[in-house]
Amino acid sequence: MNKYDVIVIGAGNGGLSAAATTSIAGLKTLVLERHNLPGGSATSFVRGRFEFESALHELCDLGTEENPGTVRKLFDQYDCRMDWYLEDHLFHLIVPGHTDVVLPTGIxxxxxxxxxxxxxxxxxxxxxxxxxxxxxxxxxxxxxxxxxxxxxxxxxxxxxxxxxxxxxxxxxxxxxxxxxxxxxxxxxxxxxxxxxxxxxxxxxxxIYKYVVGHPGQPADKSHRLSLTLADTILRHGGDIWYNCEVSKILIENGKAKGVIVEGKEIRADHIIANCSPSTVMGRMIDPSIPRPEYPLKLANARHTALELETMYVGLTRSAQELGIHDYSTLIMSDEDPDLQFQKANGKDKGVFIANCLNCMIPNASPKGTCTLFFTTFGDEKFWAGVKPQDYYKVKEARMKDWVDYYEKCTGITIRPYIEEITFASPATFCRYLNSPNGTPYGYQVTWLDNIINRLTSMDKEQIYKNLRLTGAACENIDGYNLCYLNGNIQGRKTIQDAKEDK
The missing domain is CATH 1.10.405 (Guanine Nucleotide Dissociation Inhibitor; domain 1)
Structure with missing residues (x-):
């Protein structure tokens, strides 16, 4: 039976950040990841000669080398050195028939x-x-x-x-x-x-952090973020076990004491779970163990956030040849964001985001080519009605529709130059993220259930002693930068817990 100071469940953004924090502090740390590589959403994949960014649109709060933002400072703290690319424009907003504006950075x-x-x-x-x-x-x-x-x-x-x-x-x-x-x-x-x-x-x-800090990306896509964090953990004596899915968190006398992986027990004084509280309480704790009232009521009161659909396209022309000049283009069905949100929950594309990484990082794909990464919100009811035998046919129809929509709204022709194209449905996100409904957002954010309210009640939301949670469903809500920061918070909290235990 192995024994560690800290076990981190999940090598997503929050889990990697938490493990880097505890391992640097000298705590013997083990990361358990059910996938065969680190990163969760922060990863990339290859189709043909193209490597596609999986999910990162842009990092917020990165800042410049002279005036670093919180994210850059955090990665410097972890000694994760890498080349960063910054974008001088925030986004190109298109509301057909109403708005067409490009906004720059700088106040x-x-x-x-x-x-x-x-x-x-x-x-x-x-x-x-x-x-x-x-x-x-x-x-x-x-x-x-x-x-x-x-x-x-x-x-x-x-x-x-x-x-x-x-x-x-x-x-x-x-x-x-x-x-x-x-x-x-x-x-x-x-x-x-x-x-x-x-x-x-x-x-x-x-808004302020994007305007002042610039949208940014690592040179080698978001998987570089995950690899450098994993390297930090290993360099400071931590372990990372891949293809290891945690089935149970062990609770004894109201305290977390270890986990079960493939029928084997691994003991630790502290657990950090990069998981939804609903997943932890619903699937990972023995049903016979009582759940604390406040965290249980809170999890039941919250709603799972929106789902996503994405499409990745590799093109045989450069961005300049195609007339693509903006890294981030957001096409909105209506001017009013509340109407956009309402349509995001239905069959219409209330929000349609198109990112061309080559506009920020010129060599993001082979010379003379470019990639596009499309995102919209998923329709839960629609996908629930798709029969397994029709799944790939539906995805193909979806891809044709998306290409048509992009060409119509931007006036840019891409169809004749498509070499690679693939589509991720909410089911894809569910398979890779293992989150409720596959949402990358965690719980739905409201003005009453916001970052400040969650941070001030952080300790009340702790389910059991020596068990802390991190990730998109936690205090800092979703977003790459916020998950990294939340992982750091939970890592520092765990370090303090360890000192108090001694």
Whole structure:
């Protein structure tokens, strides 16, 4: 029977970050991963001569070398050195018949571009950027050991006001014109919650971090992030076992004591599970062991977030030859994000995202070629009605429809140049992520169930002593950068738990 200080279940973003944190601190750490490689969503795959980015649209809060953001600092802390590419434009937004705008990075260029798109909005958008800076500073201070309530109530008085308002309420309070609000809220789809549901604090921080920190990517796709984190764990004495699925978490006298893998017991003083709380309580704990009331009620009260569909296309022409100039193009069915969200739950494409990695990283595919990565939300009812024998036929029809839609909305022809094309349904995500319904978003975010509320109740949500959770369903919600940060938080919490145990 093996014995470790820490066992981390799952080598996804949160799990790798947590394991890097504990192994660097000197705790004997074991990562157990059911797949044959690390990363979860942060990976890539090959079709023909193309290597496709699996899921990362862009990293938020990366920052520049001179002015690093939280993510760059975290990877430097892990001694994960890599080449980063930054994009000078946020996105190209197309709402057919209504909006066609490209927004740049940098506060002043961004505000000027917004003013050009919506005359008269400059002052309110600049005020939004000022609030974004305040929000980022305040949250960093609130999470520091020296934080005091007095400073939070005086210097950062607006912080909690932002957390207690919806995005729509906050925008209205600043006097942001409606059309400008719709453009500013374009990134809602990266969190899976529209303006009437998402808290203003999360929205304003996200916009600010993209504008100031630039969207970014590692040179070798997101799998490089996973490989460097795995290397950090190994270099600091940790172990990673692949093809090892944890079936049970052992709880004894209210404490986590180990796991069961393929019928074998592995003991550890502390467990970090990169899993949904619903999965942990529903499948991984012996049914005879009582679940604590608060975490159980919370998990039952929350809703599983949206599902995704993706399509990957390898083309025999370069992006320049095809007329593709923007890394990230978002095609929205309606101006109003709340209507986009409603359609995201049905058969219509409320949100359609097209990413051309070659616009950010020129050598992301073989010379003279480029790749496109399409994303929209999945229709749960639609896929539930697809018979197994029709699955591939339905995917083929879906791919034809998506190509037609992209060409119609952008005026860019790609069909004659398709060399490779493949499609991932919600079932694909379910198979690889092992999350409820295959959602990469965790639980549906609301303005009442936001990052601040989750962080302040973090310890109350702990299911059992010495068992901590990380990943998209936890405190920092979804998103690559937030999962890395949450893994770091849970790793540091576990280090503190270990000290207290001694």
């Amino acid at each position: 002043e260029p961004f505000c000027q571009a917004m003013e050009k798109a919506v005359p008269g909005c400059y002052d309110s958008v600049k005020a939004l950027m000022d609030l974004g800076r305040t929000a980022v500073e305040a949250q960093a201070y609130a999470m520091s050991p020296k934080a005091s309530k007095l400073v939070m109530m005086t210097k950062y008085a607006d912080f909690l006001r932002m957390a207690g308002a919806t995005t729509r309420q906050g925008m209205n309070a600043l006097g942001v014109p409606e059309k400008a609000q719709y453009i500013l809220e374009t990134y809602w789809c990266y969190l899976g919650a529209p303006a009437d549901d998402l808290d203003f604090l999360t929205t304003v921080q996200m």
